Amino acid sequence: MSVERGPAARPVRKGGRSDRLAAVIILAASALYVRYALTFQPPRFRSEALGPATFPLMIGGLMLVCAAWLFIQSLRGVEAPRPPWTVYVPAVLLWVALLAYVLLFDLLGFPLSTALFLAAALRLLGVRPWWKVVLYTALFTAGLYYAFTALDVRLPHGEWLRR
Amino acid sequence: MIDIWQHLLFGFQVALRPENLGLALAGALLGTVVGVLPGIGPVGGIAILLPLTFRLPPASAMIMLTAVYYGTMYGGSTTSILMNVPGEASSVVTSFDGYAMAQQGRAGPALAIAAVGSFVAGTLSIIALTFFSPLLAAWGLTFGPPEYFGLMLFGLSAVSSLAGESLVKALLSMGFGLMLATVGTDLVTGVPRFTFSIPYLLDGIDFVVVVIGLFAISEVLVSIEEARGTSRVPMKLERIWLGVKDLAESFWAIIRGSVIGFYIGILPAAGATIASFLSYGVEKQLARDPSTFGKGDIRGVAAPESANNAAAVGNMIPMLTLGIPGSSTTALMLGALLVLNVVPGPLLFRDHPDVVWGLVASMYVSNFVLLILNLPLVGIFVRILYIPERLLLPLIVAICVIGTYAVNFSAFDLLVMTLLGLIAFYMRKNGYPLGPAVLGLVLGDLMEQNLRRSLIMSRTGALIFFTRPISATLIVLSMLSLFVPVLLGLLRRHRPA
Numbered sequence: 001m002s003v004e005r006g007p008a009a010r011p012v013r014k015g016g017r018s019d020r021l022a023a024v025i026i027l028a029a030s031a032l033y034v035r036y037a038l039t040f041q042p043p044r045f046r047s048e049a050l051g052p053a054t055f056p057l058m059i060g061g062l063m064l065v066c067a068a069w070l071f072i073q074s075l076r077g078v079e080a081p082r083p084p085w086t087v088y089v090p091a092v093l094l095w096v097a098l099l100a101y102v103l104l105f106d107l108l109g110f111p112l113s114t115a116l117f118l119a120a121a122l123r124l125l126g127v128r129p130w131w132k133v134v135l136y137t138a139l140f141t142a143g144l145y146y147a148f149t150a151l152d153v154r155l156p157h158g159e160w161l162r163r
Numbered sequence: 164m165i166d167i168w169q170h171l172l173f174g175f176q177v178a179l180r181p182e183n184l185g186l187a188l189a190g191a192l193l194g195t196v197v198g199v200l201p202g203i204g205p206v207g208g209i210a211i212l213l214p215l216t217f218r219l220p221p222a223s224a225m226i227m228l229t230a231v232y233y234g235t236m237y238g239g240s241t242t243s244i245l246m247n248v249p250g251e252a253s254s255v256v257t258s259f260d261g262y263a264m265a266q267q268g269r270a271g272p273a274l275a276i277a278a279v280g281s282f283v284a285g286t287l288s289i290i291a292l293t294f295f296s297p298l299l300a301a302w303g304l305t306f307g308p309p310e311y312f313g314l315m316l317f318g319l320s321a322v323s324s325l326a327g328e329s330l331v332k333a334l335l336s337m338g339f340g341l342m343l344a345t346v347g348t349d350l351v352t353g354v355p356r357f358t359f360s361i362p363y364l365l366d367g368i369d370f371v372v373v374v375i376g377l378f379a380i381s382e383v384l385v386s387i388e389e390a391r392g393t394s395r396v397p398m399k400l401e402r403i404w405l406g407v408k409d410l411a412e413s414f415w416a417i418i419r420g421s422v423i424g425f426y427i428g429i430l431p432a433a434g435a436t437i438a439s440f441l442s443y444g445v446e447k448q449l450a451r452d453p454s455t456f457g458k459g460d461i462r463g464v465a466a467p468e469s470a471n472n473a474a475a476v477g478n479m480i481p482m483l484t485l486g487i488p489g490s491s492t493t494a495l496m497l498g499a500l501l502v503l504n505v506v507p508g509p510l511l512f513r514d515h516p517d518v519v520w521g522l523v524a525s526m527y528v529s530n531f532v533l534l535i536l537n538l539p540l541v542g543i544f545v546r547i548l549y550i551p552e553r554l555l556l557p558l559i560v561a562i563c564v565i566g567t568y569a570v571n572f573s574a575f576d577l578l579v580m581t582l583l584g585l586i587a588f589y590m591r592k593n594g595y596p597l598g599p600a601v602l603g604l605v606l607g608d609l610m611e612q613n614l615r616r617s618l619i620m621s622r623t624g625a626l627i628f629f630t631r632p633i634s635a636t637l638i639v640l641s642m643l644s645l646f647v648p649v650l651l652g653l654l655r656r657h658r659p660a
Contacts, residue, residue, distance in 0.1 A: 036357060
């Protein structure tokens with residue numbers, strides 16, 4: 001349990017500007033969630049003790065209360081010293097590469113999109129020189145393709161081939 | 164009682180079939196590899212391997228899953244002994260004395276005692292589970308919807324109140340999981356909820372997709388962000404051996420660790436981490452010379468390793484008998500069983516004893532498979548530690564993508580996984596525990612169903628939860644587990660220092 005408490009016990013961050021921003025975003029998202037839930041109409045001819053909206057409204061209420069609580073807590077809190085934002089750049093870049101990968105997955109097909117992603121990710125994480133990037137990309141892509149095809153997973157070859 | 168033996172015998176017959184034994188071996192191997200991998204914890208690891216089991220018959224899938232589950236735990240202790248990098252919170256304690264032993268050139272005995280301790284503790288706890296769970300399941304048969312609702316509420320609030328450094332963040336995480344659970348067509352009224360008119364969302368968001376996004380993707384992002392040029396080199400390992408003296412010294416530590424672990428494991432939200440810390444503390448207290456702890460005392464490895472394995476088994480009891488998981492890992496197992504159309508709970512014990520005892524038999528078998536697999540092969544697993552992260556992490560991401568795609572063959576699922584990965588990355592970096600989110604996700608539907616059924620059978624509305632003694636007790640306990648820590652905190656603040 002609480003796997004995320006993690007080995008590297010991170011410093012306790014209490015409150016501060018970042019929590020306040022998060023609280024505002026959660027408040028807004030929960031308000032939208034509640035508004036959406038209020039539009040659910042139970043079917044006419046069935047009388048249920050609990051309509052489709054009730055449980056979501058309970059959750060939305062809990063979220064609104066907790067977000068407000070987080071906001072109040074953050075007013076008292078002090079922003080913990082944070083590492084410079086540049087430390088997040090590689091992780092965020094990898095995430096952007098992943099986003100491009102999944103958006104292009106159907107269009108380019110498994111082999112091409114995976115190769116492009118792997119090449120980008122390997123390069124991003126510091127694999128040099130280029131021939132190594134190409135070698136690992138080819139190895140991994142082929143290995144994954146054959147491993148998963150052997151497991152009966154049908155991987156798309158790409159819509160662009162059919163055009 | 165005779166029934167249990169018959170079913171268990173039948174379970175063993177199923178688990179020992181060659182193809183199932185092969186799957187147990189494969190699962191144990193894959194689980195250990197995943198557990199050893201840096202940048203991927205046990206929950207993320209199991210999540211990635213889940214799609215592999217979908218095409219198997221339920222019994223085989225369960226056997227493979229339990230083997231994977233055990234494998235990740237063995238793998239986690241290997242890295243904490245050899246690299247001082249615990250793969251999971253429950254093997255943090257192991258690294259205190261385990262890494263110290265490795266530094267003194269005693270990595271072999273440390274790994275061996277971890278394996279032996281885990282095996283003994285695992286087996287003892289499974290025996291205890293064999294006798295204990297039918298009793299709990301029989302009691303569970305008397306539960307109606309209000310009791311189940313109370314039980315789930317208690318599970319959620321206990322996990323949230325113990326999960327992290329901030330209660331409000333744990334509750335927000337739980338609410339997030341519950342919100343995800345409400346997406347899709349409402350089962351009772353047929354009303355589409357939170358689908359934004361996207362047809363893919365009518366069936367709800369697949370559990371596996373969420374878990375891979377929340378645990379695996381975010382874990383990769385965190386390890387990219389935290390690795391930053393540090394290279395970690397494992398300690399040298401000559402050969403695995405264990406002297407009689409080592410074994411004699413750790414004997415009672417293993418037994419005590421097993422007992423502590425098992426009982427702590429049954430409690431919701433307590434689980435392996437607390438059990439490992441507690442058993443380490445107990446051994447240190449009982450030792451004639453406590454100063455050797457932290458400097459490579461073999462009991463400091465034996466006790467927590469036994470305790471966390473025993474707790475992992477104890478953890479399965481409420482999940483199997485009542486259908487209420489008490490931790491992220493058991494929530495994941497519950498989700499996996501639900502995918503296989505196996506619904507854990509007292510009814511499973513009554514109506515499908517073959518499934519229950521097949522699962523229990525497979526626990527005995529995987530535990531044994533891991534012992535004989537791990538001792539000779541640990542040298543090979545250690546090699547994995549030499550593969551640099553810059554090669555592993557892109558590969559892990561690609562495996563996550565294919566695994567997620569294999570669930571429904573839908574690229575939309577991939578997008579959901581990617582977005583959840585980013586959200587979970589933010590949560591991890593800002594002190595939001597992920598355990599409550601998974602629990603909320605798994606329990607959301609069941610909670611709503613039981614709330615509905617309670618209100619339908621009730622003539623007094625919501626009062627039904629308070630007029631039935633068990634549900635009332637559980638609801639009061641839930642409230643206490645949430646508010647007592649807050650009140651204590653307030654008291655402490657107002658007391659002059």
